[in-house]
Amino acid sequence: MKKLITVVIPAFNEQDTIPVLVEKLAYFFKQYIQYAFECIIVDDGSTDSSRSIIANLCQQYPWLYYVFLSRNFGKDMAMKAGIDQARGDAVITMDADGQHPIELIPEFIQAWEAGYEIVYAYRELSFASEHRNLRMRMQHFRSRLFYRIASRLTDLKMEQGLSDFRLFSRRVAQTITQFHDKELFLRAIFKWIGFKQKGIPYRPLQREFGQTKYTLRSLIRLSLQGITSFSVKPLNMAIYLGLTISVLSSLYIPYVIWSFMYNHPISGWASMIVTVAFFGGLQLMILGIIGIYIGKLFIQTRFHPPYIIETTNLHIHTGSGVEAASRPSTPVHTHIMK
Structure with missing residues (x-):
């Protein structure tokens, strides 16, 4: 046969x-x-x-x-x-x-x-x-970037x-x-x-x-979906990012103490607002990463x-991983070729 x-x-x-x-x-x-x-x-x-x-x-x-x-x-x-x-x-x-x-x-x-x-x-x-043309070059660049990031974050060797x-x-x-x-x-x-x-x-x-x-939007969605399905590295990166920023922020403490001891006023209202906005956005980004994982748990646990x-027009296989596929509304016939 x-x-x-x-x-x-x-x-x-x-x-x-x-x-x-x-x-x-x-x-x-x-x-x-x-x-x-x-x-x-x-x-x-x-x-x-x-x-x-x-x-x-x-x-x-x-x-x-x-x-x-x-x-x-x-x-x-x-x-x-x-x-x-x-x-x-x-x-x-x-x-x-x-x-x-x-x-x-x-x-x-x-x-x-x-x-x-x-x-x-x-x-x-x-x-x-x-x-x-420029459009094809942009598609080429997005594809290279996507597979490079996906391979790094999932530990899976995926060719570009x-x-x-x-x-x-x-x-x-x-x-x-x-x-x-x-x-x-x-x-x-x-x-x-x-x-x-x-x-x-x-x-x-x-x-x-x-x-x-x-499109660019669908590629970004595919990237987030694929990476979060196969790796928790984004969560680990968020931890390392927070730790790094905390260490760098602690370097500012000696300057504050020195300014207080010598009565040197600390200026920089604009830089403070920019810093607050930056860390606010960073926190929202990290919360968004956590939210993606929580959302995937919610979606996966729904029945x-x-x-x-x-x-x-073919017979539906039973026990094939389709949990609730409807029966065909048209007559079916087997599709094994001899």
Whole structure:
């Protein structure tokens, strides 16, 4: 029996890119016939025509399946929803924007057959020709800064430009389904779980339709979410920062004593106001860090499902880490390819 490989694609408002991507996958599957393939597209609450397009494509391709979430739960949660339903001997995750080169999949499979449990792609970052304009250079800089900070604060070695384009074994997929985090950062999770891993550099393709969903605001949110999920270093840094400021402040005491003894007035109303404002802002920042951790505890302890499946054309796996996924409203059929 051929080995089954499941491709999981989270999508949000990608009505123009999905047909092109599915057509490319169909052509690739025909060329790579030594494996059986299936593809699960997880729609993460799209507001455009993505769902109707995906449903129509599923009528054309017997290996294509959909999972429609009840609302937007975030890319990582949508990806996990697809991983929970995947039944392949290996699982491939990739974006729906068409920037991940499908031609890299054979190299993924070859490394997997050689014994690697996780094979991931990381983007080659450089100020080369693909970064001619200021916008691309700023995206490049933000990406480098994000992964550098995340690697330092989480103690996980994450290559700059690490992407969600990866292949992993069935054993790894079963491990991922055991995570019930309400705020997922899968790029760090795949690093944290270990196993034998291999990274492959790649150059992203040009996006043909739409714009990237990763704005500066979403990147900052992802940074805070990922770092606080895997490390308490921000709290330790707050302690060291407070200790350092206390030590430096104590150096001011001899000057105050000297001024009092020799009746030398201490001036500097403006500097005092600036100092008070600075320490007030610093305290609010530290309280905000503590608040993030307390908020994560609150979110994690709520008995809410991590995501809700509104409808799907495949059987929902039981015991796959989905705590309260609804049953499909349309007839279902099994999706094991022989």
